[in-house]
Amino acid sequence: MSKSLQAIRGMNDILPDQTPVWRYVEGKVSRLLDNYGYKQIRMPIVEFTELFKRSIGEVTDIVEKEMYTFEDRNGDSLTLRPEGTAACVRAVLEHGITGGGQVQKLWYIGPMFRHERPQKGRYRQFHQIGVEVFNLDGPDIDAELIVLTWRLWGELGIRDAVKLELNSLGTSEARARYRAALVQYLSSRLSELDEDSQRRLKSNPLRVLDTKNADTQAVLVDAPKLVDYLDEESRVHFEGLKARLDAAGIPYVINPKLVRGLDYYSKTVFEWVTDKLGAQGTVCAGGRYDGLVEQMGGKPTTGVGFAMGIERLILLVETLEQIPQELARQVDVYLCAFGEAAELAALALSERVRDQLPNLRLQINAGAGSFKSQFKKADKSGALYALILGDDELAQQVVGVKPLRGQGEQQTIAWDALAEHLATCVVQG
Known part of the structure; x- marks a missing residue:
């Protein structure tokens, strides 16, 4: 007897009794973004592999371990998109809609793909809502992105369950100085690092900062701090962001170990985290990537954005029992x-x-x-x-x-x- 057909592990059907909640959450987000003046863009789910190697970084976990990559019939290497920012940057470059300093405030929604170990809140096909803004370089737009997500949490009834963590990665030059100091410190205590951190020390040392290994975390207590290596421009930018969040009444904590998992971030990085979902605590994350457009072949163009996983957001709304009763009807x-x-x-x-x-x-x-x-x-x-x-x-x-x-x-x-x-x-x- 032939094996019964079923979905690929980590790629789930969304059944009719589940879709009302999806439409409710997606509707809340899309209306909010419309109200803030953002326009929707839609990109293909398949891109040339080189796009993600160039943007995300070849020594990141995503590119090294997690991408769904294959050759098509023409022999081209293609990849199911693992995230949306790189594809969005490719689209605005290809169509020239950020040229001449044109400001673009864009958002998108759709499936992303990463070959990870499936678990609650983490899947191989998952859905994201992403926001990207180009050609605005001040802390005001960073603050707007955080403010609108704060408003969304209020509309979904989950504001008390999330916490905002902030950090500044500085410019690429500042990070290079910090990276050198961090590598020197960690190399002197190499034997005390876990195996994964030893590997990252050679390829992407800043990622050692967000290790979950307790022994390595103990080593990091006395490690150099990124804030001590920030350039003046980044310091002023970060202070401007914090002042705006204070004015809006949005609480936050500074997390000096927050570096994000993608190479293209600079200056502001942030995460909205929760302790209501176990290990999968990040609900929304983003930051600045002022050098990415140029890195991908465009003219110098500032950028900032965020992404939120819809599955995880819905899981949090359901866990907190914030689903409107009328959705059942x-x-x-x-x-x-x-x-x-x-x-x-x-x-x-x-x-x-x-x-x-x-x-x-x-x-x-x-x-x-x-x-x-x-x-x-x-x-x-x-x-x-x-x-x-x-x-x-x-x-x-x-x-x-x-x-x-x-x-x-x-x-x-x-x-x-x-x-x-x-x-x-x-x-x-």
Whole structure:
């Protein structure tokens, strides 16, 4: 017997009873970004592998271990995108929409792919919402990105469960000076580092700072601090960001070990973290990448952005029981029709009501059935009301309106008055 077909490990189906929460969260984010003046951009999920090697860095875990890379029939090396910033930068460069200092405030949504060990809150296909801003170099835009995420947490009811961590990585020159000092210090205590940190010391020493190994963390206590190597420009920028967050009343903590996992960051880096999801504590993260566009072949262009994982965000909303109850109800009104003549009239009547109430979720029964079976389907749909249309109602051009959730007695309403009645009772319900 052949093996039953199933989804690839770490790549999950999102079933119909789950999608209302996804649409709710995605809707909150998209409306918020619209309100702040951001425009959506959509990029392919497959890019040339070289794009990610050049942008993310060849010695990062993502490029070394996690990318889904393959050759196509032309022999080109292609990769399923592991993150969105590089693809967004490629798109704005290719189409020239940041040339001449044009400010672009963009956002995107879609699946990303990394070959990681699947666990709760971490998957091989995961979905991100990302925001990227080009040609604005002040701390004001850094602050705006953080402020709008703070507003989002409030709208989702999770503000008390997240904490903002900040750091500044300085310019590339400042990081180079710090890297040299860090390597010198860690090399003198090489035997005390865990194996992974020893490897990173040669390839990407700043990543040693975010190790989870307790022994290596003990070694880092007396290590040089990045803040002591910051250039004046980065120091002023960081102070400007903190002043704006203070003015907006947004609490934060400085985390000197926050370096992010991608090579292209500079100056501001930040993470929104939670202790409600176990090991998967980062809900949203981002920062500045002022040298990335130039690194990828463009003219010097400042950039800043963030990304949030939708799966993890939904998990946090669900864990905190902040899902609105109405999401469990996908139908407002269920129309039951008995007999062919009533079914024809029901079709015309339902479309007339939809014309008048475009936001009403009205489901008309399909597949005929007895009075009992149709009412069973109406109740299962979660609808607040069942509409009843049989021969008697058809002759009088009325419809029965029966509450299904204990909102009173059944009423008889004329067809011409049905939309007005539903507009009142469904809102009240």
